[in-house]
Amino acid sequence: MLQAFLSDARLLELAARYHTPLYIFDEATIRARCQELKSCITYPNHRIRYACKALTLQAVLRVVLDEGLWIDASSINEVHRALRAGFNPSEIYYTGEGATKEVYRDLIDRRILINCTSIDQIRLLGSLKTAAPLRCSIRVNPGEGHGETNKTNTGGPSSKHGIYLDQVEEARKVAASHGITLIGVHSHIGSGTDLAHWLRIKDKTLAIARGFPDLEFVNLGGGLPVRYHPDDERMPLQEWGAALSDSMAQFSKELGRDIRLLIEPGRFVVAECGLLVAEVQSVKSTPDYNFVIVNTGHNHNIRPAMYGSYHPIRFIPADGRPAGETKPHVVAGYLCESGDVFTVKADGTLLPRDFPTVAVGDVMVMSHVGAYSHAMKSEYNSMNLPASLMITRDGTVTVVERRGNLNDIMRRELEAYGEGRVSM
Protein backbone atom coordinates (compact mmCIF):
# COMPACT_ATOMS: atom_id res chain seq x y z
CA MET A 1 0.00 0.00 0.00
CA LEU A 2 2.68 2.39 1.11
CA GLN A 3 4.58 1.66 -2.06
CA ALA A 4 1.63 2.61 -4.28
CA PHE A 5 2.12 6.29 -3.47
CA LEU A 6 5.85 6.06 -3.12
CA SER A 7 7.78 5.35 -6.26
CA ASP A 8 11.58 5.53 -6.00
CA ALA A 9 11.46 8.95 -7.67
CA ARG A 10 8.94 10.18 -5.07
CA LEU A 11 11.03 8.84 -2.21
CA LEU A 12 14.13 10.62 -3.54
CA GLU A 13 12.09 13.80 -3.86
CA LEU A 14 10.72 13.51 -0.28
CA ALA A 15 14.22 12.80 1.07
CA ALA A 16 15.56 15.89 -0.67
CA ARG A 17 12.66 18.11 0.35
CA TYR A 18 12.23 17.08 3.99
CA HIS A 19 15.83 16.05 4.71
CA THR A 20 17.09 12.72 5.94
CA PRO A 21 16.72 10.93 8.26
CA LEU A 22 12.96 10.93 7.78
CA TYR A 23 10.02 8.84 8.99
CA ILE A 24 7.17 8.30 6.55
CA PHE A 25 3.87 6.85 7.79
CA ASP A 26 0.93 5.71 5.72
CA GLU A 27 -2.66 6.31 6.79
CA ALA A 28 -4.14 3.70 4.42
CA THR A 29 -2.03 0.92 5.95
CA ILE A 30 -3.15 1.82 9.49
CA ARG A 31 -6.78 1.84 8.41
CA ALA A 32 -6.42 -1.47 6.58
CA ARG A 33 -4.97 -3.15 9.67
CA CYS A 34 -7.73 -1.72 11.91
CA GLN A 35 -10.38 -2.94 9.49
CA GLU A 36 -8.83 -6.38 9.26
CA LEU A 37 -8.98 -6.73 13.05
CA LYS A 38 -12.54 -5.45 13.27
CA SER A 39 -13.70 -7.92 10.64
CA CYS A 40 -12.37 -11.05 12.30
CA ILE A 41 -13.93 -10.84 15.79
CA THR A 42 -17.62 -11.68 15.54
CA TYR A 43 -18.34 -11.78 19.29
CA PRO A 44 -20.47 -8.61 19.57
CA ASN A 45 -19.40 -7.44 23.02
CA HIS A 46 -15.78 -6.69 22.22
CA ARG A 47 -13.47 -3.70 21.98
CA ILE A 48 -10.10 -3.35 20.31
CA ARG A 49 -7.77 -1.01 22.13
CA TYR A 50 -4.76 0.24 20.23
CA ALA A 51 -1.63 -0.10 22.45
CA CYS A 52 -0.49 3.40 21.65
CA LYS A 53 3.03 2.92 23.04
CA ALA A 54 3.79 1.42 19.61
CA LEU A 55 3.46 4.81 17.86
CA THR A 56 1.92 7.71 19.71
CA LEU A 57 1.84 10.51 17.14
CA GLN A 58 -1.37 12.56 17.19
CA ALA A 59 -1.83 11.93 13.49
CA VAL A 60 -1.86 8.18 14.13
CA LEU A 61 -4.12 8.38 17.19
CA ARG A 62 -6.67 10.36 15.19
CA VAL A 63 -6.78 7.72 12.46
CA VAL A 64 -7.21 4.98 15.05
CA LEU A 65 -9.97 7.00 16.76
CA ASP A 66 -11.74 7.44 13.44
CA GLU A 67 -11.57 3.66 12.94
CA GLY A 68 -13.44 3.20 16.23
CA LEU A 69 -10.61 1.62 18.23
CA TRP A 70 -10.06 2.53 21.88
CA ILE A 71 -6.74 3.08 23.64
CA ASP A 72 -4.42 1.08 25.84
CA ALA A 73 -2.05 3.54 27.55
CA SER A 74 1.09 2.71 29.50
CA SER A 75 1.84 6.10 31.03
CA ILE A 76 -0.03 9.17 32.16
CA ASN A 77 1.43 11.13 29.25
CA GLU A 78 0.10 8.55 26.81
CA VAL A 79 -3.29 9.05 28.45
CA HIS A 80 -3.02 12.80 27.94
CA ARG A 81 -1.90 12.38 24.33
CA ALA A 82 -4.94 10.16 23.70
CA LEU A 83 -7.30 12.67 25.35
CA ARG A 84 -5.79 15.38 23.21
CA ALA A 85 -6.39 13.32 20.08
CA GLY A 86 -10.09 13.20 20.99
CA PHE A 87 -10.60 9.92 22.87
CA ASN A 88 -13.10 9.99 25.72
CA PRO A 89 -11.80 8.98 29.16
CA SER A 90 -14.08 5.92 29.03
CA GLU A 91 -12.24 4.75 25.91
CA ILE A 92 -8.84 4.75 27.59
CA TYR A 93 -7.42 1.96 29.72
CA TYR A 94 -4.26 2.37 31.77
CA THR A 95 -1.72 -0.40 32.35
CA GLY A 96 1.50 0.94 33.83
CA GLU A 97 4.10 -0.77 35.97
CA GLY A 98 5.14 1.31 38.95
CA ALA A 99 2.61 4.14 38.81
CA THR A 100 2.86 6.82 41.50
CA LYS A 101 0.07 8.13 43.71
CA GLU A 102 -0.14 11.31 41.60
CA VAL A 103 -0.65 9.26 38.43
CA TYR A 104 -3.43 7.19 40.00
CA ARG A 105 -5.06 10.37 41.36
CA ASP A 106 -5.11 11.93 37.91
CA LEU A 107 -6.54 8.73 36.38
CA ILE A 108 -9.26 8.42 39.01
CA ASP A 109 -10.23 12.08 38.73
CA ARG A 110 -10.58 11.60 34.98
CA ARG A 111 -12.48 8.31 35.44
CA ILE A 112 -9.94 6.34 33.44
CA LEU A 113 -9.97 2.64 34.18
CA ILE A 114 -6.81 1.37 35.90
CA ASN A 115 -5.30 -2.06 35.39
CA CYS A 116 -3.25 -2.81 38.52
CA THR A 117 -0.05 -4.71 37.78
CA SER A 118 0.97 -5.66 41.31
CA ILE A 119 -0.54 -6.13 44.74
CA ASP A 120 1.28 -2.99 45.87
CA GLN A 121 -0.49 -1.03 43.13
CA ILE A 122 -3.84 -2.35 44.37
CA ARG A 123 -2.88 -1.09 47.84
CA LEU A 124 -1.90 2.27 46.36
CA LEU A 125 -5.23 2.54 44.60
CA GLY A 126 -7.03 1.58 47.80
CA SER A 127 -5.22 4.33 49.72
CA LEU A 128 -6.76 7.09 47.59
CA LYS A 129 -9.87 8.91 48.73
CA THR A 130 -12.58 8.90 46.08
CA ALA A 131 -16.19 9.98 45.82
CA ALA A 132 -17.25 6.96 43.73
CA PRO A 133 -16.56 3.32 44.72
CA LEU A 134 -13.24 2.06 43.34
CA ARG A 135 -13.15 -0.43 40.47
CA CYS A 136 -10.17 -1.78 38.60
CA SER A 137 -8.85 -4.77 36.70
CA ILE A 138 -5.66 -6.70 37.40
CA ARG A 139 -2.92 -7.83 35.10
CA VAL A 140 -2.04 -11.46 35.73
CA ASN A 141 1.11 -13.28 34.74
CA PRO A 142 -0.31 -16.60 33.58
CA GLY A 143 2.95 -18.45 34.24
CA GLU A 144 4.30 -18.52 30.68
CA GLY A 145 5.30 -15.93 28.16
CA HIS A 146 6.18 -15.36 24.56
CA GLY A 147 8.38 -12.92 22.69
CA GLU A 148 11.00 -12.60 19.98
CA THR A 149 13.60 -12.62 22.75
CA ASN A 150 13.58 -12.63 26.55
CA LYS A 151 13.53 -8.84 26.28
CA THR A 152 10.06 -8.90 24.72
CA ASN A 153 8.71 -11.77 26.77
CA THR A 154 6.16 -10.45 29.25
CA GLY A 155 4.99 -13.61 31.00
CA GLY A 156 6.44 -16.52 32.96
CA PRO A 157 8.78 -16.64 35.96
CA SER A 158 11.43 -14.35 34.38
CA SER A 159 8.94 -11.55 33.69
CA LYS A 160 8.37 -8.59 36.00
CA HIS A 161 4.93 -8.00 34.53
CA GLY A 162 1.64 -8.53 36.30
CA ILE A 163 0.60 -10.51 39.34
CA TYR A 164 1.87 -14.08 39.20
CA LEU A 165 -0.95 -16.59 38.97
CA ASP A 166 -0.26 -18.10 42.40
CA GLN A 167 -0.80 -14.64 43.97
CA VAL A 168 -4.12 -13.81 42.33
CA GLU A 169 -6.04 -14.99 45.40
CA GLU A 170 -4.03 -12.66 47.62
CA ALA A 171 -4.68 -9.82 45.15
CA ARG A 172 -8.40 -10.45 45.46
CA LYS A 173 -8.21 -10.33 49.25
CA VAL A 174 -6.20 -7.11 49.23
CA ALA A 175 -8.67 -5.51 46.79
CA ALA A 176 -11.61 -6.61 48.95
CA SER A 177 -9.95 -5.22 52.10
CA HIS A 178 -9.80 -1.81 50.38
CA GLY A 179 -13.34 -2.02 49.05
CA ILE A 180 -12.11 -2.23 45.45
CA THR A 181 -14.29 -4.17 43.01
CA LEU A 182 -12.26 -6.24 40.55
CA ILE A 183 -14.10 -6.01 37.27
CA GLY A 184 -11.54 -7.34 34.82
CA VAL A 185 -8.68 -9.74 34.28
CA HIS A 186 -5.89 -8.91 31.86
CA SER A 187 -2.93 -10.83 30.47
CA HIS A 188 -0.33 -9.92 27.87
CA ILE A 189 2.50 -12.39 27.42
CA GLY A 190 4.65 -10.73 24.76
CA SER A 191 4.97 -9.84 21.13
CA GLY A 192 4.76 -12.09 18.11
CA THR A 193 2.68 -14.75 19.81
CA ASP A 194 1.58 -17.59 17.48
CA LEU A 195 -1.99 -18.88 17.29
CA ALA A 196 -1.59 -21.98 19.47
CA HIS A 197 0.12 -20.01 22.20
CA TRP A 198 -2.43 -17.19 22.02
CA LEU A 199 -5.28 -19.65 22.45
CA ARG A 200 -3.58 -21.45 25.34
CA ILE A 201 -3.10 -18.17 27.21
CA LYS A 202 -6.68 -17.21 26.44
CA ASP A 203 -7.82 -20.42 28.16
CA LYS A 204 -5.54 -19.80 31.15
CA THR A 205 -6.79 -16.22 31.49
CA LEU A 206 -10.42 -17.28 31.26
CA ALA A 207 -9.80 -19.95 33.89
CA ILE A 208 -8.46 -17.27 36.26
CA ALA A 209 -11.26 -14.84 35.38
CA ARG A 210 -13.92 -17.46 36.13
CA GLY A 211 -13.29 -16.95 39.85
CA PHE A 212 -14.10 -13.21 39.78
CA PRO A 213 -17.72 -12.64 40.91
CA ASP A 214 -17.88 -9.04 39.64
CA LEU A 215 -16.18 -9.74 36.31
CA GLU A 216 -17.24 -7.43 33.47
CA PHE A 217 -14.42 -8.02 30.99
CA VAL A 218 -11.45 -10.10 30.03
CA ASN A 219 -8.52 -8.40 28.32
CA LEU A 220 -6.31 -10.79 26.35
CA GLY A 221 -3.63 -8.20 25.56
CA GLY A 222 -1.73 -7.61 22.35
CA GLY A 223 1.18 -9.39 20.75
CA LEU A 224 -0.33 -10.22 17.36
CA PRO A 225 2.60 -11.05 15.11
CA VAL A 226 3.72 -9.04 12.10
CA ARG A 227 5.58 -10.44 9.10
CA TYR A 228 8.86 -8.54 9.20
CA HIS A 229 10.81 -11.20 7.31
CA PRO A 230 9.44 -13.08 4.28
CA ASP A 231 9.94 -16.35 6.23
CA ASP A 232 7.84 -15.14 9.20
CA GLU A 233 4.55 -16.97 9.60
CA ARG A 234 1.33 -15.08 8.96
CA MET A 235 -1.19 -15.16 11.82
CA PRO A 236 -4.40 -16.85 10.59
CA LEU A 237 -6.49 -13.90 11.75
CA GLN A 238 -9.89 -15.28 10.82
CA GLU A 239 -9.19 -18.49 12.72
CA TRP A 240 -7.88 -16.49 15.67
CA GLY A 241 -10.92 -14.18 15.71
CA ALA A 242 -13.33 -17.12 15.41
CA ALA A 243 -11.62 -18.97 18.28
CA LEU A 244 -11.78 -15.90 20.55
CA SER A 245 -15.39 -15.24 19.59
CA ASP A 246 -16.47 -18.86 20.25
CA SER A 247 -14.68 -18.98 23.59
CA MET A 248 -16.18 -15.71 24.75
CA ALA A 249 -19.70 -16.72 23.71
CA GLN A 250 -19.28 -19.95 25.65
CA PHE A 251 -17.73 -18.17 28.64
CA SER A 252 -20.57 -15.63 28.86
CA LYS A 253 -23.11 -18.43 28.60
CA GLU A 254 -21.38 -20.35 31.36
CA LEU A 255 -21.33 -17.29 33.67
CA GLY A 256 -24.89 -16.37 32.73
CA ARG A 257 -23.97 -12.79 31.79
CA ASP A 258 -22.36 -10.94 28.94
CA ILE A 259 -18.62 -10.56 29.52
CA ARG A 260 -16.79 -8.08 27.30
CA LEU A 261 -13.70 -9.17 25.37
CA LEU A 262 -10.85 -6.68 25.03
CA ILE A 263 -7.70 -7.02 23.00
CA GLU A 264 -4.92 -4.46 22.75
CA PRO A 265 -2.64 -4.87 19.74
CA GLY A 266 0.08 -2.31 19.10
CA ARG A 267 2.53 -3.43 16.46
CA PHE A 268 -0.09 -5.19 14.35
CA VAL A 269 -1.87 -1.88 13.82
CA VAL A 270 1.15 0.22 12.86
CA ALA A 271 4.30 -1.83 12.15
CA GLU A 272 3.80 -1.94 8.40
CA CYS A 273 2.77 1.70 8.03
CA GLY A 274 6.23 3.16 8.54
CA LEU A 275 9.44 3.75 6.60
CA LEU A 276 12.73 5.14 7.85
CA VAL A 277 14.55 6.95 5.06
CA ALA A 278 18.23 7.89 5.32
CA GLU A 279 21.19 8.74 3.14
CA VAL A 280 24.34 6.70 2.58
CA GLN A 281 27.27 8.65 4.00
CA SER A 282 30.05 6.15 3.48
CA VAL A 283 30.82 2.72 2.03
CA LYS A 284 33.90 1.08 3.49
CA SER A 285 35.40 -2.29 4.26
CA THR A 286 37.52 -4.29 6.69
CA PRO A 287 39.17 -7.60 5.74
CA ASP A 288 35.94 -9.33 6.82
CA TYR A 289 33.03 -7.00 6.03
CA ASN A 290 31.73 -4.29 3.73
CA PHE A 291 29.94 -1.56 5.67
CA VAL A 292 27.33 0.92 4.50
CA ILE A 293 27.05 3.84 6.91
CA VAL A 294 23.77 5.77 6.84
CA ASN A 295 22.76 9.00 8.56
CA THR A 296 20.46 7.35 11.05
CA GLY A 297 21.03 4.76 13.75
CA HIS A 298 19.60 2.97 16.72
CA ASN A 299 18.45 6.39 17.92
CA HIS A 300 15.70 6.17 15.26
CA ASN A 301 15.08 2.44 15.19
CA ILE A 302 16.49 0.57 18.15
CA ARG A 303 14.81 -2.76 17.38
CA PRO A 304 17.72 -4.39 15.49
CA ALA A 305 20.30 -3.34 18.12
CA MET A 306 18.09 -4.21 21.08
CA TYR A 307 16.34 -7.37 19.87
CA GLY A 308 18.21 -8.39 16.71
CA SER A 309 15.01 -7.61 14.82
CA TYR A 310 14.90 -7.89 11.04
CA HIS A 311 13.71 -4.93 8.96
CA PRO A 312 13.59 -5.02 5.16
CA ILE A 313 16.18 -2.59 3.74
CA ARG A 314 16.82 -1.43 0.20
CA PHE A 315 18.84 1.34 -1.45
CA ILE A 316 17.72 3.71 -4.19
CA PRO A 317 20.64 4.88 -6.37
CA ALA A 318 20.68 8.67 -6.23
CA ASP A 319 22.10 8.91 -9.77
CA GLY A 320 19.66 6.50 -11.41
CA ARG A 321 22.42 4.02 -12.31
CA PRO A 322 21.37 0.45 -13.03
CA ALA A 323 21.76 -2.10 -10.23
CA GLY A 324 25.36 -3.33 -10.18
CA GLU A 325 26.97 -6.48 -8.90
CA THR A 326 25.50 -7.78 -5.62
CA LYS A 327 27.78 -8.01 -2.58
CA PRO A 328 27.20 -8.69 1.14
CA HIS A 329 27.07 -5.52 3.23
CA VAL A 330 26.52 -4.73 6.89
CA VAL A 331 24.24 -1.71 7.24
CA ALA A 332 25.31 0.43 10.18
CA GLY A 333 24.31 3.76 11.67
CA TYR A 334 26.16 7.00 12.32
CA LEU A 335 26.33 6.76 16.14
CA CYS A 336 29.48 6.31 18.18
CA GLU A 337 28.41 2.84 19.30
CA SER A 338 29.68 -0.47 17.94
CA GLY A 339 26.20 -1.88 18.46
CA ASP A 340 24.70 0.71 16.13
CA VAL A 341 24.04 -1.81 13.37
CA PHE A 342 20.82 -2.60 11.50
CA THR A 343 21.76 -6.03 10.14
CA VAL A 344 22.65 -7.87 13.31
CA LYS A 345 21.61 -10.71 15.58
CA ALA A 346 20.45 -10.09 19.17
CA ASP A 347 23.87 -11.25 20.45
CA GLY A 348 25.69 -8.68 18.29
CA THR A 349 26.80 -11.06 15.51
CA LEU A 350 26.85 -9.12 12.23
CA LEU A 351 24.48 -10.36 9.54
CA PRO A 352 25.59 -9.02 6.15
CA ARG A 353 22.89 -8.84 3.47
CA ASP A 354 23.31 -8.85 -0.27
CA PHE A 355 22.79 -5.48 -1.98
CA PRO A 356 23.64 -4.25 -5.47
CA THR A 357 26.45 -1.67 -5.49
CA VAL A 358 25.76 1.02 -2.91
CA ALA A 359 27.26 4.51 -3.25
CA VAL A 360 27.48 7.65 -1.13
CA GLY A 361 24.33 9.74 -1.62
CA ASP A 362 22.06 6.74 -2.27
CA VAL A 363 18.89 6.66 -0.22
CA MET A 364 18.23 3.82 2.22
CA VAL A 365 14.61 2.79 2.73
CA MET A 366 13.98 0.65 5.80
CA SER A 367 10.43 -0.63 6.10
CA HIS A 368 8.11 -1.97 8.83
CA VAL A 369 9.33 0.71 11.23
CA GLY A 370 5.86 1.88 12.33
CA ALA A 371 5.98 0.15 15.72
CA TYR A 372 8.47 0.80 18.52
CA SER A 373 10.92 2.74 16.35
CA HIS A 374 9.68 6.34 16.36
CA ALA A 375 8.21 5.58 19.81
CA MET A 376 11.63 4.59 21.20
CA LYS A 377 13.66 7.28 19.43
CA SER A 378 16.29 9.25 21.32
CA GLU A 379 18.58 12.22 20.90
CA TYR A 380 21.69 10.15 21.66
CA ASN A 381 24.92 11.74 20.39
CA SER A 382 22.88 14.97 20.31
CA MET A 383 21.51 13.98 16.92
CA ASN A 384 18.47 15.85 15.66
CA LEU A 385 15.24 13.88 15.59
CA PRO A 386 13.83 13.18 12.12
CA ALA A 387 10.69 14.81 10.78
CA SER A 388 7.63 12.56 10.39
CA LEU A 389 5.43 12.64 7.32
CA MET A 390 1.99 11.11 6.96
CA ILE A 391 0.81 10.04 3.53
CA THR A 392 -2.93 10.54 3.77
CA ARG A 393 -5.49 8.34 2.05
CA ASP A 394 -5.53 10.48 -1.08
CA GLY A 395 -1.74 10.50 -1.32
CA THR A 396 -1.22 13.97 0.16
CA VAL A 397 1.99 14.39 2.13
CA THR A 398 1.60 16.10 5.51
CA VAL A 399 4.32 16.96 8.00
CA VAL A 400 2.96 15.62 11.28
CA GLU A 401 6.10 16.32 13.29
CA ARG A 402 8.85 18.71 12.28
CA ARG A 403 12.53 17.84 12.27
CA GLY A 404 14.26 18.32 15.61
CA ASN A 405 17.04 20.85 16.14
CA LEU A 406 19.68 21.87 18.65
CA ASN A 407 17.21 24.09 20.43
CA ASP A 408 14.95 21.08 21.09
CA ILE A 409 17.90 19.12 22.44
CA MET A 410 18.98 21.93 24.79
CA ARG A 411 15.63 23.50 25.65
CA ARG A 412 15.28 22.22 29.23
CA GLU A 413 18.90 22.95 30.02
CA LEU A 414 18.58 26.48 28.71
CA GLU A 415 15.47 26.99 30.80
CA ALA A 416 17.43 25.82 33.84
CA TYR A 417 20.01 28.53 33.18
CA GLY A 418 17.32 31.08 32.31
CA GLU A 419 18.80 31.41 28.84
CA GLY A 420 16.99 31.90 25.56
CA ARG A 421 17.26 30.20 22.20
CA VAL A 422 20.56 28.89 20.94
CA SER A 423 21.75 30.01 17.56
CA MET A 424 21.42 27.26 15.00
Ligand SMILES: Cc1ncc(COP(=O)(O)O)c(C=O)c1O
Ligand atom coordinates in the same frame (compact mmCIF):
# COMPACT_ATOMS: atom_id res chain seq x y z
C1 LIG B 1 0.22 -4.41 28.34
C2 LIG B 1 0.51 -4.40 26.89
N1 LIG B 1 -0.51 -4.52 26.01
C3 LIG B 1 -0.30 -4.50 24.70
C4 LIG B 1 0.96 -4.36 24.17
C5 LIG B 1 1.13 -4.35 22.69
O1 LIG B 1 1.91 -5.40 22.23
P1 LIG B 1 2.10 -5.57 20.67
O2 LIG B 1 2.63 -4.31 20.14
O3 LIG B 1 3.06 -6.70 20.54
O4 LIG B 1 0.77 -5.90 20.11
C6 LIG B 1 2.06 -4.27 25.03
C7 LIG B 1 3.41 -4.14 24.51
O5 LIG B 1 4.40 -4.02 25.14
C8 LIG B 1 1.82 -4.29 26.44
O6 LIG B 1 2.82 -4.18 27.31
